[in-house]
Amino acid sequence: xxxxxxxxxxxxxxxxxxxxxxxxxxxxxxxxxxxxxxxxxxxxxxxxxxxxxxxxxxxxxxxxxxxxxxxxxxxxxxxxxxxxxxxxxxxxxxxxxxxxxxxxxxxxxxxxxxxxxxxxxxxxxxxxxxxxxxxxxxxxxxxxxxxxxxxxxxxxxxxxxxxxxxxxxxxxxxxxxxxxxxxxxxxxxxxxxxxxxxxxxxxxxxxxxxxxxxxxxxxxxxxxxxxxxxxxxxxxxxxxxxxxxxxxxxxxxxxxxxxxxxxxxxxxxxxxxxxxxxxxxxxxxxxxxxxxxxxxxxxxxxxxxxxxxxxxxxxxxxxxxxxxxxxxxxxxxxxxxxxxxxxxxxxxxxxxxxxxxxxxxxxxxxxxxxxxxxxxxxxxxxxxxxxxxxxxxxxxxxxxxxxxxxxxxxxxxxxxxxxxxxxxxxxxxxxxxxxxxxxxxxxxxxxxxxxxxxxxxxxxxxxxxxxxxxxxxxxxxxxxxxxxxxxxxxxxxxxxxxxxxxxxxxxxxxxxxxxxxxxxxxxxxxxxxxxxxxxxxxxxxxxxxxxxxxxxxxxxxxxxxxxxxxxxxxxxxxxxxxxxxxxxxxxxxxxxxxxxxxxxxxxxxxxxxxxxxxxxxxxxxxxxxxxxxxxxxxxxxxxxxxxxxxxxxxxxxxxxxxxxxxxxxxxxxx
Numbered sequence: 001x002x003x004x005x006x007x008x009x010x011x012x013x014x015x016x017x018x019x020x021x022x023x024x025x026x027x028x029x030x031x032x033x034x035x036x037x038x039x040x041x042x043x044x045x046x047x048x049x050x051x052x053x054x055x056x057x058x059x060x061x062x063x064x065x066x067x068x069x070x071x072x073x074x075x076x077x078x079x080x081x082x083x084x085x086x087x088x089x090x091x092x093x094x095x096x097x098x099x100x101x102x103x104x105x106x107x108x109x110x111x112x113x114x115x116x117x118x119x120x121x122x123x124x125x126x127x128x129x130x131x132x133x134x135x136x137x138x139x140x141x142x143x144x145x146x147x148x149x150x151x152x153x154x155x156x157x158x159x160x161x162x163x164x165x166x167x168x169x170x171x172x173x174x175x176x177x178x179x180x181x182x183x184x185x186x187x188x189x190x191x192x193x194x195x196x197x198x199x200x201x202x203x204x205x206x207x208x209x210x211x212x213x214x215x216x217x218x219x220x221x222x223x224x225x226x227x228x229x230x231x232x233x234x235x236x237x238x239x240x241x242x243x244x245x246x247x248x249x250x251x252x253x254x255x256x257x258x259x260x261x262x263x264x265x266x267x268x269x270x271x272x273x274x275x276x277x278x279x280x281x282x283x284x285x286x287x288x289x290x291x292x293x294x295x296x297x298x299x300x301x302x303x304x305x306x307x308x309x310x311x312x313x314x315x316x317x318x319x320x321x322x323x324x325x326x327x328x329x330x331x332x333x334x335x336x337x338x339x340x341x342x343x344x345x346x347x348x349x350x351x352x353x354x355x356x357x358x359x360x361x362x363x364x365x366x367x368x369x370x371x372x373x374x375x376x377x378x379x380x381x382x383x384x385x386x387x388x389x390x391x392x393x394x395x396x397x398x399x400x401x402x403x404x405x406x407x408x409x410x411x412x413x414x415x416x417x418x419x420x421x422x423x424x425x426x427x428x429x430x431x432x433x434x435x436x437x438x439x440x441x442x443x444x445x446x447x448x449x450x451x452x453x454x455x456x457x458x459x460x461x462x463x464x465x466x467x468x469x470x471x472x473x474x475x476x477x478x479x480x481x482x483x484x485x486x487x488x489x490x491x492x493x494x495x496x497x498x499x500x501x502x503x504x505x506x507x508x509x510x511x512x513x514x515x516x517x518x519x520x521x522x523x524x525x526x527x528x529x530x531x532x533x534x535x536x537x538x539x540x541x542x543x544x545x546x547x548x549x550x551x552x553x554x555x556x557x558x559x560x561x562x563x564x565x566x567x568x569x570x571x572x573x574x575x576x577x578x579x580x581x582x583x584x585x586x587x588x589x590x591x592x593x594x595x596x597x598x599x600x601x602x603x604x605x606x607x608x609x610x611x612x613x614x615x616x617x618x619x620x621x622x623x624x625x626x627x628x629x630x631x632x633x634x635x636x637x638x639x640x641x642x643x644x645x646x647x648x649x650x651x652x653x654x655x656x657x658x659x660x661x662x663x664x665x666x667x668x669x670x
Contacts, residue, residue: 038154041161044137045170049074049182051291051506055274057300058337058501064298065265066189067275067290073186074290079169082184083197085204087168088243090175092236093208095129098168102159130155133171177207178214191219193259201247202254205233219258227252269327269343269355270298273499281503281512291506297337297499297514302330305620310345313613314586320603321569321588325349326610327356328617329478330582333486335516336495339580340621341479351589360453360475361587362570364563364606367452368429369531369574370445370484371470372421375432377444377527380661382654383418383534384643387428388669394434394467395666402467404430407564412543416644418533422540424562426471431669433470435661439463441470447522449494450476450484472565478583485574486581488535489559491635492528493519525635526651532632533649535559535575545607550615551575557631558618562606571606573614578630580621584614 052075055065066073079087091098127135134155158167177187187207188196199207209229210217219226234248243251265271274296278287286292306328317324326345331338344352351359375381389412394402406412406426420428433441439462445452446459452474454460466473479497487494495517503512534540536559538552545551551560551573560575569590574583586609634640637652648656663669 038150038157041154041158044134044154044158045162045166049174050289051075052186053275053278053287053290053292053294055271055294055296057296057298057303059300060295060502062300063264064267064296064300065271065274067265067271073180073190074173074182075185076173076183076291077169077185077196079165079172081195081197082169082172083199083204085201086184086188086196086199086207087172089201089205089208089233089237090172091129091168092240092242093233094132094211095127096236096240098129099164101128101130102156128155129171130159130167133167133174134158136171136174175211176214177210178218179220189264190260191258192256200251200254201234201243202230202251202256205237205251206230206256209233219256220260223258267298267303267341269357270296270303270338270341270499272343272355273338273341273358273497277498277500278503281500289506293504294500295502297332297339297501298341299339299625301624302340302621303342305624306330306340306342306617307345309613309617309620310342310584313584313609313616314346314349317571317586317604317609320609321590323350323589324586324604325351325356325589326584326586326613327478328582328584328613329357329482330580330617330621331482331486331497332579333489333495333576333581334579336483336486336498336519337501337514338497338499340582341499345586356585356587357478360457360477361585362472362565362567363476363481364472364565364570364572365424365426365429365470366481366561366563366572366574366606367445367450367472367474367476368421368424368433368470368563369488369535369561370448370450371429371433371436371441372417372534373448373488373523373527373531374436374441374444375417376530376651377523378436378440379651379654379658380436381417381432382648382650382656382658383416383530384648384656385417385658385660386414387417387420387431387660388414389420389425389427390669392427392430393668394430395668396466402430404471407566408544415543416540418537418648419540419543421534421561422537423542423544425544427669429470430467431663431667434467434664434667438465438467438469444523445469445484447494447520448484448487448492449496449522450480452476472563472570478585481572481574482581482583485559485561485576485583487519487522488528488531489576489578489581490519490528491525491632492521492523494522495519524651526638529632529635529638530649530651532559535561536631537646539646549607550611553577553615553618553622556622556629560611560614562611564604564606568603568605571604571609573606573610575614575618577618577622577627578632579627580618580625582614582617582621584610584617586610586613 053067056063131151134151173183176182179190181187181190184196188194188199192203217226217229231252234252237243238245238248274294310326310328314324314326328342330340341357343355343357392404396402404427442462442465451459452469483497501514505511536557538547558575558577563572570587572585639650640647641656643656
């Protein structure tokens with residue numbers, strides 16, 4: 001390294017002399033060349049490109065996405081982080097005398113011309129690395145032939161003010177390598193899917209040749225031309241003794257595995273959620289400028305488990321419909337942190353270009369849970385209130401009637417409220433909804449974080465919704481359903497979905513750190529506890545689903561609900577433990593045939609397609625999280641009694657003797 005120290009000393013002394021000469025020049029020359037209007041040298045060195053936003057998993061170790069800005073993929077690196085070979089190859093081919101120059105090298109112009117003449121092509125331009133950096137960084141302000149002298153003067157000033165390593169670092173971070181990759185790191189990832197520090201001699205020498213003409217030398221389209229240019233780079237390295245002739249021959253002969261110019265994004269739907277949060281917190285402009293390092297809430301192990309669960313579940317459902325895909329969302333109920341989020345369970349399947357996690361779909365009677373929550377909160381119902389299950393007709397006004405039957409087309413007599421919920425009976429759900437009032441059901445769902453949407457995803461006034469809301473007549477997203485059930489899991493406290501744990505700005509400052517908040521009390525803790533008890537009661541499911549089905553997690557307490565849309569195009573399961581909530585949707589994206597109402601061929605029953613997938617994910621995820629069996633203790637004011645041989649729970653002011661409310665006028669059973 002002694003030679004490098006001596007070279008740097010000579011370079012700095014020469015640069016200082018050149019700057020002094022220029023600084024004491026004739027005033028007329030300064031004015032004629034416009035040197036008094038040159039940009040400051042700091043503009044050259046500090047005018048970088050927008051960096052990519054890097055998104056990591058919750059451990060900060062798994063890179064989920066490297067999001068290119070509008071100009072393409074780019075991430076600044078220190079010179080040390082670029083490794084050995086790419087800086088050496090770049091200096092050899094672009095500016096062999098770089099370490100000894102003053103920013104301008106007249107002899108280099110002659111040397112480059114001679115090299116080009118012998119090669120019969122443009123191999124070197126004669127401009128120094130410092131001059132090229134000036135052109136790359138502020139060339140738009142110095143873009144005509146008369147400005148070449150001004151560029152040279154500015155390059156000399158930059159060389160006098162900054163050490164060569166810093167200049168080379170800026171240069172390598174600014175070079176265009178084609179395919180929207182700017183800078184050493186972006187080039188290494190684009191063409192070889194490795195960090196710049198991991199490039200071997202063959203890879204680095206190929207990349208070092210591309211900036212001469214990124215389009216003509218694109219190795220993905222013209223590998224022969226790129227390899228010829230690589231040979232020129234290797235010969236230049238041998239001439240400067242950066243490598244031996246034998247190393248050059250070996251690198252030239254190495255077979256290179258080239259990848260494509262795809263930006264890394266292994267969890268696109270979740271990363272979209274991260275980007276939305278960044279824009280909300282910092283503004284779209286700051287996100288476009290880039291450089292954020294984001295530690296997200298995603299648990300990479302759970303994300304992989306979600307993908308491994310959904311792929312076979314969707315494949316197994318394909319015979320049931322034409323355009324089948326699905327999604328899974330998992331959340332920590334205590335914080336709202338998103339732990340897993342699949343945009344599409346089958347990334348190559350229909351609809352995978354959209355985030356199915358945030359695309360509204362018919363939630364079926366998973367929405368009935370919010371009607372039962374409103375009923376318990378009203379104290380007009382208890383978990384053991386008898387409800388008559390018979391065909392229901394509601395008179396909604398002149399010429400408007402709403403008729404409801406159970407999906408199995410059977411009536412089940414009089415059932416306790418908890419059995420009506422557990423067995424997914426349609427008629428009791430609507431009966432309860434009409435008794436407490438549709439607007440109150442809407443308000444409860446919204447408070448919990450699952451606002452039903454009307455046409456064009458618009459939320460209506462609570463009074464504008466019809467009684468079909470309890471059976472999925474208004475669309476929901478998997479993200480919203482997870483949020484709503486997670487609020488019940490958190491004792492009625494809603495935490496809005498959160499995808500970001502920590503954000504570090506380009507200058508290294510931590511500009512955001514997630515902190516625990518109290519959330520919003522959506523329903524009282526007693527209501528949430530009683531609804532959770534009903535959703536966890538396997539005996540209450542037996543009326544329709546039998547005992548010990550996929551909603552039961554062996555050795556664990558869990559609350560869960562299946563749902564199926566009326567046309568059997570949507571199968572759902574949503575459920576939770578105190579530390580994990582998840583929603584699974586598997587649906588047919590094909591338009592519903594109005595002649596058949598969607599039946600057949602689509603037959604996506606939530607109990608058959610979504611519930612087994614939910615079961616597999618929850619079992620594996622809770623094991624990965626090392627969670628023991630957890631459940632709730634009754635909140636203050638909640639009392640218990642044994643009814644029908646089983647424990648039952650009651651809010652203050654209610655009891656097993658609380659009478660069932662009368663049906664509203666215009667509602668008939670039977």
